[in-house]
Amino acid sequence: MQTTTLYDQDFYAWTQRQIELLQARQWEQVDIANLIEEIESLGRQERQELCNRLGVLLGHLLKWRYQPEAQTKSWAATIREQRERIQEHLAENPSLKPYLPEAINKSYRYGLNLVDKETPLNPNQLPQSCPFSEAEIFEEPVNWQP
Secondary structure (H helix, E strand, O other), rough: OOOOOOOHHHHHHHHHHHHHHHHOOHHHHHHHHHHHHHHHHHOOOOOOOHHHHHHHHHHHHHHHHHHHHHHHHHHHHHHHHHHHHHHHHHHHOHHHHHHHHHHHHHHHHHHHHHHHHHHOOOOHHHHOOOOOHHHHHHOOOOOOOO
16 A cells, blocks of 8 residues: 655645655655656756747747748747747756757747647658757847838
């Protein structure tokens, strides 16, 4: 029979208890196994945040490049916003910078999915690997003209 713990019953209360134990340096009472799991999860969330933002950015860059007749102010604003947020995220988590090339490759398929969902373009007719350099992803101007 499995024992139900505070971690299973009330996650917030568990976090507060772990804080108390750590501050009191009561190491032997800290729920090490679950604490390790939660810290690992936090790291994965930071990587996933980067990939999610890159997917949106890459999708909009694809729309911008391959559907120029449909460019909108909203697309340009989304590109600028995602660039800024990614740069902020990398500044707050500088150890993610070496992961950036892998994240771009992984996130490109999210961008293709966005194009498929939001445009008449066929994602199978677009490049199947990211056609943008890092400079194009983060620095190429997007000037919307009505």
